[in-house]
Amino acid sequence: MAILSRREQLMELFPTAPAYRVKQVEEGVFSDAKGWEDLRGLPADMRATLTAKIPWMTVHSETVQESRKKDTFKAALTVEGGVIESVLMLNRREQWTICVSSQLGCAMRCTFCATGKMGLTRNLTEDEIVDQYRFWMSFLKDRPELPPRISNVVYMGMGEPLANYDAVKRSLQLLLKHTDLGETRITVSTVGVLPRLEQILTDKEWPHVKLAVSLHSADPVTRKEIVPTSYDDFLPKLEEWTKQYLRILGNRRHHLTFEYVMLKDVNDSPRHAELLAKLVKRAGAIKVNLIPYNFTDSVYTCSTDNAIETFLKILEDEGVIATRRRTMGEDIAAACGQLIVLKQKTPAN
Numbered sequence: 001m002a003i004l005s006r007r008e009q010l011m012e013l014f015p016t017a018p019a020y021r022v023k024q025v026e027e028g029v030f031s032d033a034k035g036w037e038d039l040r041g042l043p044a045d046m047r048a049t050l051t052a053k054i055p056w057m058t059v060h061s062e063t064v065q066e067s068r069k070k071d072t073f074k075a076a077l078t079v080e081g082g083v084i085e086s087v088l089m090l091n092r093r094e095q096w097t098i099c100v101s102s103q104l105g106c107a108m109r110c111t112f113c114a115t116g117k118m119g120l121t122r123n124l125t126e127d128e129i130v131d132q133y134r135f136w137m138s139f140l141k142d143r144p145e146l147p148p149r150i151s152n153v154v155y156m157g158m159g160e161p162l163a164n165y166d167a168v169k170r171s172l173q174l175l176l177k178h179t180d181l182g183e184t185r186i187t188v189s190t191v192g193v194l195p196r197l198e199q200i201l202t203d204k205e206w207p208h209v210k211l212a213v214s215l216h217s218a219d220p221v222t223r224k225e226i227v228p229t230s231y232d233d234f235l236p237k238l239e240e241w242t243k244q245y246l247r248i249l250g251n252r253r254h255h256l257t258f259e260y261v262m263l264k265d266v267n268d269s270p271r272h273a274e275l276l277a278k279l280v281k282r283a284g285a286i287k288v289n290l291i292p293y294n295f296t297d298s299v300y301t302c303s304t305d306n307a308i309e310t311f312l313k314i315l316e317d318e319g320v321i322a323t324r325r326r327t328m329g330e331d332i333a334a335a336c337g338q339l340i341v342l343k344q345k346t347p348a349n
């Protein structure tokens with residue numbers, strides 16, 4: 001059974017509500033209010049119906065873990081049918097970046113990623129995605145000793161955002177409309193679902209947030225091995241798409257990144273770096289973000305520091321802009337690819 005969004009439930013309950021009421025409700029959800037009853041601008045009977053019928057929150061905190069350095073928090077959040085994870089990380093601006101999940105589990109089975117092992121249960125709704133933002137906002141309100149502002153959102157938690165295109169799109173629209181986040185402060189990360197990437201090129205309603213494509217190898221055989229949803233002509237097609245994207249949307253505000261997880265003796269040789277540099281140079285102004293592999297239950301280990309530095313140097317010598325991602329929250333398994341909900345739960349500390 002499909003789960004109705006808050007907006008759909010609202011329309012069902014109040015089919016004749018004037019537009020300004022709907023707007024009041026939608027804005028109220030993102031305000032400091034703690035429940036429907038706090039929205040004093042709404043008539044009392046409407047508040048009572050909302051309280052009885054529509055949950056104020058679609059995600060409920062199970063546990064929140066805190067890293068030793070106190071710069072990363074990971075929440076296990078109960079949603080209908082399971083538990084998702086969401087992460088809060090201190091960024092260089094001393095503000096927070098949140099990492100949100102877009103699906104309960106994931107169907108992509110990337111061999112180095114823990115979430116892939118769960119399989120896919122279902123897509124999250126737009127509300128379950130934006131409620132991760134609301135959850136962290138209210139968490140920060142209760143912790144006045146922490147910086148108060150969430151300045152960035154990355155769709156890099158559980159799930160493949162573009163496999164849940166419509167809900168992700170609506171969640172982006174809601175965040176842009178009701179929070180102080182701008183398009184360049186939000187990044188959607190994708191394994192590279194080409195039909196959806198193509199849709200973005202012509203979809204007038206798709207907000208032009210930043211995109212990150214999880215490339216992980218510019219060698220077709222290696223990519224297929226670690227990203228099993230890859231296929232024979234994926235790389236030339238991605239290159240073609242990239243050129244189009246940069247032509248249509250490629251001003252400075254629309255950054256495109258290729259993510260590249262560094263796996264020892266798998267995709268980290270100088271030959272792989274050369275292949276990557278060549279692809280990037282053919283495709284255009286793309287940044288490369290090298291992600292040191294974070295431990296999960298897999299056959300891989302992280303590339304050595306030396307290998308990563310050599311790899312970076314080859315890219316830089318070729319004129320490719322490349323950075324190395326800081327790893328955060330490893331001690332609470334909150335780093336990239338470590339989000340998995342195990343049967344036994346870890347208590348909050």
Ligand code: SAH
Binds near residue numbers: 112157190191337
């Ligand atoms: N499905 C989206 C979001 C995944 S998580 C995507 O594929 O982009 C964000 C990034 O973390 C992706 O690039 C993903 O490949 C990477 N990742 C997954 N497991 C990892 C691990 N164990 N160590 C480091 N990065 C990992």
